[in-house]
Structures are given as C-alpha cells and as structure tokens.
Amino acid sequence: MYQRIVESLLYPVLVKKQGSKELAILAELQHCEKMSSDELQAIRLERLRDILQHAGEFVPFYRERFAAAGFNPTTVTDFSDLQKIPILTKKDIQENRDALISTAYKRQDLIANRTGGSTGSPLQFFHDKQRWDVRQAATIRHNLWAGHKIGQKVAVLWGHQSDLAGFQSLKAKLRNIFIDRLLICDSSSFSEASLKQFALDFQRFQPEGILAYANSLALVVDFMKANGVELPPPKSIITSAEVLTAENREKIESYFGVKVFDRYGSRETSVIASECSAHFGMHIGAEYLHLEFVDGNRTVLPGESGDILVTVLGNHAFPFIRYGIGDVGAAAPQSTCSCGVTLPKMQMVAGRTTDFLLAPDGRKVSGAALTIYLAAKVPGVRQAQIIQRERERLIFKLVTDSQFNANSKAMIEERVRHFFGATMGVDYSLVNEIPKEASGKYRFSICELKGEDR
Numbered sequence: 001m002y003q004r005i006v007e008s009l010l011y012p013v014l015v016k017k018q019g020s021k022e023l024a025i026l027a028e029l030q031h032c033e034k035m036s037s038d039e040l041q042a043i044r045l046e047r048l049r050d051i052l053q054h055a056g057e058f059v060p061f062y063r064e065r066f067a068a069a070g071f072n073p074t075t076v077t078d079f080s081d082l083q084k085i086p087i088l089t090k091k092d093i094q095e096n097r098d099a100l101i102s103t104a105y106k107r108q109d110l111i112a113n114r115t116g117g118s119t120g121s122p123l124q125f126f127h128d129k130q131r132w133d134v135r136q137a138a139t140i141r142h143n144l145w146a147g148h149k150i151g152q153k154v155a156v157l158w159g160h161q162s163d164l165a166g167f168q169s170l171k172a173k174l175r176n177i178f179i180d181r182l183l184i185c186d187s188s189s190f191s192e193a194s195l196k197q198f199a200l201d202f203q204r205f206q207p208e209g210i211l212a213y214a215n216s217l218a219l220v221v222d223f224m225k226a227n228g229v230e231l232p233p234p235k236s237i238i239t240s241a242e243v244l245t246a247e248n249r250e251k252i253e254s255y256f257g258v259k260v261f262d263r264y265g266s267r268e269t270s271v272i273a274s275e276c277s278a279h280f281g282m283h284i285g286a287e288y289l290h291l292e293f294v295d296g297n298r299t300v301l302p303g304e305s306g307d308i309l310v311t312v313l314g315n316h317a318f319p320f321i322r323y324g325i326g327d328v329g330a331a332a333p334q335s336t337c338s339c340g341v342t343l344p345k346m347q348m349v350a351g352r353t354t355d356f357l358l359a360p361d362g363r364k365v366s367g368a369a370l371t372i373y374l375a376a377k378v379p380g381v382r383q384a385q386i387i388q389r390e391r392e393r394l395i396f397k398l399v400t401d402s403q404f405n406a407n408s409k410a411m412i413e414e415r416v417r418h419f420f421g422a423t424m425g426v427d428y429s430l431v432n433e434i435p436k437e438a439s440g441k442y443r444f445s446i447c448e449l450k451g452e453d454r
C-alpha cells in the first residue's frame, strides 16, 4: 500500500520539484521497448545522426577526428557508417577530456562523473542534464524488468563511497526513509562483525529487493550459510558492477530461493543491458545506446565474441562515439523474447573481474569497491592492477603519466591504510601496459594467497 503511494504520488511530486523529466522519459522507454524493430531503428538512426552532427559541429575532438578520417556526419544513412570513425579509446579520453566537451554547453551546467576503472583505466567525463534524466529513467525501467518497483524496500550492497555519500545529509536521510526506502550496506569490506550486523539489519528491514555487487552478495551468502543464518527471501535480486559467475548465481539463487537478474552497465554509459524474466541473455537499452561487437575494426557475427564498442545516442555535452569500454560480449541472434520486450539482446563473455583482498586483521576488502577509491582520484594513474601475494603486502602494478609523483604515492598509501590497516605494505611495479587476459577479461585485483591465508 505505502509503495503505491510513493510510486503514484510522492516520487512524481519529488522529481517534478527537481525539474527532472525522468518519468516522462520512462514512459517513452516503456513504449519503445515493445516497438517493432523497424520503428525502433528509425528512432535510433535519427538519434545517431543528431549526436554525430552535434559532435562534428561543436566538439573540437570529433571535429578534428572526423576531418582526419574523411567522415561527413551529415551523410549518415546507416549504423554501418560508424565504421568510418576510429574507436574512442580510454587513452583518448584521458588525454583529450576538455576537447571532448561540446562548446554549445557551459561547464557549470554539466554533471561531472568519473570511473575508477574497473577495467583498469580511470576516466573523468561529463553528463548533460538530459542524459542524466535518461540514465535515471533507464535504471528504473531495467529495475522494473526485475520486478523492483519505485517505492519498494531494497537492500543495497554497494561499495562506492561517492555513491553512498549522498545519503549522509538530513534531507537525504528523510528522503530515503519516505521515498527511496533503501537499506544501504557499505560492501567495500567485510568482517565477521559487519556481516553479523548486515544479517540483523536485513532481518529487521525485510527488503523486497536486493541490489548488489555480484561477488559481495556471494560472500554474504557464504557467511550466512556457514553460520546457519536465514534471511527472509526478497522478491528478486539484481546483481551488477562485476561479472556474475554461474557458480555465484547458483549459490545466491539457491540460498534466497529467488531468481537473480544480472545487469551490465558502467558509470560512463549507465545501464547497458539487463536480464528480463526469460533469464536468457540481456536486453540492450537500444533506445539510448548503440553497441558494436568487433574484432579490430571487423564487426563480428551474432553469437561470436567481440570487444564491445558503445555509442551513446545522446549526451551531446560529452559524446561517447565508438567507445571501447574494455569488455567482451556477443550480440544475440534476433529472436522474440517470452517477456514481450522487443529490444535486441546480448551476452556477456568476459568483463570486469575482481578478487577480494585480505586485510591483515582478516577483513575481506572488495576489489570492485577499491577501483574508485584507489584509481579514480590519484593523479597520473592511467591503468592499475592490485596483486596480493603476501598477507601484509600489496603490489600496485601501474601505468602512469607525467602527473604521477610522490603525492600520488602518498594518496595510494593513505587509502591502503584506510582499507587494510596501518600494517599493510605497498610495493609499486611501474609498467608500460597492463594487458587483458587471453579470455578478454580484465582483472583489477588479484588475490594469490593460498590456503589458510585466503
């Protein structure tokens, strides 16, 4: 009953007061997700032309890049025309951040964001207000596929302090109690005490949904099973931010007795794709994104794995065109889905993986959470990988640029003390490149401890 009041009254009033268009965009997305592929394709092509023309006219980086490639954005007739444009690499963004901002926007109107580089390369970038509203709407739409409605109580196991910090002010706390209704659990590190507290909070809160880092939730389940703790089953579970292995999916589903809806997204692009009730591949948010799956510059066939390139059909202030996100996936062959959504599907092949690292006092520290704390804010870090071979030492394998200095090291060591305690030592290994593994998977944190130490 209260959920209905939030959904139909409180939430709409709040977003209207904020001047957000997210609910109107949500209605449009829910209309588009059932369209015929021809209808949808026409809308998408219009959006593609619009963003390419804007980029060619107002974004210095693309103006130069299009000219060098002999690409004329006004002549685009098909998505295959994109292949004339070079891939946008993370290095391009690191080196040309200001030239990627559209001159049609004022800097103070933009929303700054950054990624810690779970694929190893920290980035800073911007969203315009319209794109921000699309992101919010897309998240709600994909939540609805998993049965998470606005106003339902959701337990969130998330590790990014910057995401959680928004819940600290009194206003934010009131908003959370009456509207968002989230039980926020910082999953950046786990000790036996924090896991016990989590179980108590969870039993008291009785969430209808769970949103979690895949590895963190699996770790929670291991602890609850080992200690005979039973948690009330939510209606559904969404996992995100890191690869959900088949083993972890089985573990989580059998413990809670409900299905997991896995999701693929990133800070740069918001939700890219997510599972529906069919649990067979993930529907792509094709209204606002175009994905390519490539091997070099060759587009691979449906079902064949390729590097994922993302073109955001919007965010004029900072366009992402053929952005090499660093994950590997495959387009699914076209077929109708039992859930009724007509959006195309994809499958993840290899993405971001992180191991838990062990603090000397026994806490397990989430690699996925460390990406933003350690890599995103340290000057001069281009790529990072953390390796633990000994209980009291971490090796930071880094690709750096000229901005990297003693202060950068001091920042890393300060964060290490914060997460791992004062006795954890740090070694550096500066390298020219941190390659992906042969599978295409990028490992941000690697725990090589054996047996008892693990």
Ligand SMILES: [Zn+2]
Pocket: 276, 277, 278, 283, 337, 338, 339, 340, 341
């Ligand atoms: Zn479906």
